[in-house]
Amino acid sequence: MREKGPAPVSTPATTNPSRFGFASHLFCRECGATSDLGATHVCAECFGPLEVGYDQPALTTAAIEAGPPNIWRYASLLPVPPGVATAPSTEPGCTRLIRADHLARELGMDALWVKDERANPTHSFKDRVVAVALAAALEMGYKVLACPSTGNLANAVAAAAARAGIRSVVLIPADLEQQKIAATAVYGGTMAAVDGTYDDVNRLASELADEREDWAFVNVNVRPYYAEGSKTIGFEIAEQLGWRLPAQIVVPVASGAQLVKIDKAFRELISLGLVADTPYRVFGAQASGCAPVAAAFRAGHDVVQPVRPSTIAKSLAIGNPADGPYVLDVVRRTGGVVADVGDPEVVSAMRLLAASEGIFGETAVGVTLGVLRRLLAGGQLDPGAETVIINSGDGLKTLDALPDGGAPAAAAPIGPTLAAFRAFEDSLAAADPA
Numbered sequence: 356m357r358e359k360g361p362a363p364v365s366t367p368a369t370t371n372p373s374r375f376g377f378a379s380h381l382f383c384r385e386c387g388a389t390s391d392l393g394a395t396h397v398c399a400e401c402f403g404p405l406e407v408g409y410d411q412p413a414l415t416t417a418a419i420e421a422g423p424p425n426i427w428r429y430a431s432l433l434p435v436p437p438g439v440a441t442a443p444s445t446e447p448g449c450t451r452l453i454r455a456d457h458l459a460r461e462l463g464m465d466a467l468w469v470k471d472e473r474a475n476p477t478h479s480f481k482d483r484v485v486a487v488a489l490a491a492a493l494e495m496g497y498k499v500l501a502c503p504s505t506g507n508l509a510n511a512v513a514a515a516a517a518r519a520g521i522r523s524v525v526l527i528p529a530d531l532e533q534q535k536i537a538a539t540a541v542y543g544g545t546m547a548a549v550d551g552t553y554d555d556v557n558r559l560a561s562e563l564a565d566e567r568e569d570w571a572f573v574n575v576n577v578r579p580y581y582a583e584g585s586k587t588i589g590f591e592i593a594e595q596l597g598w599r600l601p602a603q604i605v606v607p608v609a610s611g612a613q614l615v616k617i618d619k620a621f622r623e624l625i626s627l628g629l630v631a632d633t634p635y636r637v638f639g640a641q642a643s644g645c646a647p648v649a650a651a652f653r654a655g656h657d658v659v660q661p662v663r664p665s666t667i668a669k670s671l672a673i674g675n676p677a678d679g680p681y682v683l684d685v686v687r688r689t690g691g692v693v694a695d696v697g698d699p700e701v702v703s704a705m706r707l708l709a710a711s712e713g714i715f716g717e718t719a720v721g722v723t724l725g726v727l728r729r730l731l732a733g734g735q736l737d738p739g740a741e742t743v744i745i746n747s748g749d750g751l752k753t754l755d756a757l758p759d760g761g762a763p764a765a766a767a768p769i770g771p772t773l774a775a776f777r778a779f780e781d782s783l784a785a786a787d788p789a
């Protein structure tokens with residue numbers, strides 16, 4: 356049986372970083388069995404997933420603020436070697452937290468923020484998790500960086516490996532967006548387009564991970580380290596709010612790791628005394644064409660029934676999410692909801708965010724903002740409570756999701772004369788008299 360309630364986040368202080376910093380051990384999320392840090396990701400007792408445990412460092416907000424302007428400012432809360440900030444990496448993180456007043460007004464909310472992950476080196480939050488996985492993998496002696504991916508992870512792995520001077524091998528479903536394929540191929544690693552769903556690709560990766568001993572599949576055999584990277588989104592949100600937690604946060608869910616780790620980050624900051632222990636609610640967002648966690652939430656189930664995905668939100672198209680049950684735990688513990696929206700609402704939310712705030716996010720943020728709207732309409736999310744939504748990736752990588760590939764017919768050329776421009780304006784007014 357899974358333990359209910361949060362796992363302990365750390366044990367009391369020490370001042371002695373090891374080869375993985377203040378990370379001290381792995382423990383099983385299911386049975387709690389502990390093991391040494393190393394190249395393992397499932398529990399030897401029960402095959403449950405492993406999680407990183409820490410000796411709590413003595414840490415102040417001032418020490419963090421004096422750190423580098425990237426995720427390594429939180430290195431003492433990550434399973435990475437002490438010198439990580441000086442090794443070649445893509446240096447992700449410190450992305451903007453944008454106050455979204457126009458959007459808030461449109462939605463009837465008092466205070467809304469967008470954590471904008473487009474500013475990462477390959478334009479999604481995946482640079483964070485890959486940077487942590489890479490640092491840990493090199494420390495463990497792996498030679499090749501690999502992954503199964505729904506697109507953004509492939510971009511991040513190929514770029515990070517290039518920067519570190521090692522080989523990358525990425526496996527993707529063959530029907531991915533052209534932009535995501537191009538933004539992986541350019542880095543020059545090995546890319547295999549697999550005829551199947553992400554879940555098929557993931558299974559193949561697990562088989563390869565068993566066979567290729569010096570390949571670090573970041574989200575398979577190095578997953579405990581990789582997933583910790585998503586905590587940095589939570590750390591940054593708290594720091595950018597002036598060292599406090601938001602009351603509500605809406606997070607896209609594919610495997611569910613990002614959501615689970617943002618919650619872990621908030622609990623660690625509370626436990627370290629770096630933020631006040633104020634209540635917060637975590638909400639999960641899925642596309643209706645791939646909503647196994649939302650379905651389990653609605654049904655009141657602890658177990659997530661796999662589905663076959665069919666949605667334009669390809670980055671979130673994981674039908675058998677590894678962290679699904681843990682998403683349910685976090686959301687239920689904090690009083691949130693996991694909900695889903697259909698593809699038309701995804702597109703309309705992408706356009707709303709772009710037009711109201713100048714933020715062009717990918718389909719994943721269409722899902723996240725679409726779910727926010729749905730929860731507001733259903734009275735399940737408080738419009739008066741300060742809320743953060745995650746924009747996890749860049750709209751330029753999912754142009755196909757928009758009508759006409761994002762380039763509307765109005766882009767038909769006009770002559771370079773004032774008369775032609777005035778006629779063009781008249782035609783717009785005639786088409787839209789409002």
Ligand SMILES: Cc1ncc(COP(=O)(O)O)c(C=O)c1O
Pocket residue numbers: 479480505506507508607608609610611612613614670671717719747748
């Ligand atoms: C843009 C984007 N947002 C969100 C996610 C979901 O991440 P997780 O698998 O940690 O739930 C992904 C995963 O691939 C993604 O690419």
Ligand SMILES: [Zn+2]
Pocket residue numbers: 383384385386387388398399400401402403
């Ligand atoms: Zn176990």
